[in-house]
Amino acid sequence: MVPPELHLINPVQLAEKQERLTGTIPLSALQRIREVLHDDKGSIKFELHFGKDEQGVIFIQGKFSVSLKIKCQRCLQPMELPLQGQICLGIINRNVARNLSDRYEPLTLNDNEISLETLLEEEILLALPIAPVHERERCKGSRIVEEYRPEHDSPFAVLKNLNRNK
Numbered sequence: 001m002v003p004p005e006l007h008l009i010n011p012v013q014l015a016e017k018q019e020r021l022t023g024t025i026p027l028s029a030l031q032r033i034r035e036v037l038h039d040d041k042g043s044i045k046f047e048l049h050f051g052k053d054e055q056g057v058i059f060i061q062g063k064f065s066v067s068l069k070i071k072c073q074r075c076l077q078p079m080e081l082p083l084q085g086q087i088c089l090g091i092i093n094r095n096v097a098r099n100l101s102d103r104y105e106p107l108t109l110n111d112n113e114i115s116l117e118t119l120l121e122e123e124i125l126l127a128l129p130i131a132p133v134h135e136r137e138r139c140k141g142s143r144i145v146e147e148y149r150p151e152h153d154s155p156f157a158v159l160k161n162l163n164r165n166k
Contacts, residue, residue, distance in 0.1 A: 007116040014050035015058040021048045030121045038078045039069040044120050058091040073131040075141030085127040
């Protein structure tokens with residue numbers, strides 16, 4: 001059950017009318033994103049276009065941009081992470097997933113509706129780096145790593161010379 005504060009959309013109906021949706025959604029409305037954020041202030045800006053292509057595939061295309069305040073995984077201090085992404089989804093049912101063009105990522109709907117917040121949240125989660133870190137020059141953790149870097153060669157350094165002897 002989707003909470004009532006979420007915006008449910010019907011992509012099939014929107015595609016038939018070739019609708020465009022633009023707007024912002026507060027980060028505080030996105031439960032799973034909030035779990036990785038240091039601060040949930042701010043919002044996602046998005047533009048979405050719904051339509052049907054020449055093969056009859058219903059699609060959602062668009063873009064989003066957001067600035068997230070998260071923890072650097074090197075120094076554990078807060079950092080700003082600007083993200084921008086393109087959205088290119090093809091709506092399918094389970095039987096036609098194999099026939100979907102490579103230009104689309106598949107999206108399967110339950111009950112022909114999806115939460116706009118969930119759709120955007122998924123795209124942001126996919127765009128997040130595995131381990132977000134400050135730029136090396138700005139990160140306190142980089143200086144600590146450099147201080148404790150061993151001064152001797154790696155035990156594997158000798159292996160790079162093996163190919164040269166052949």
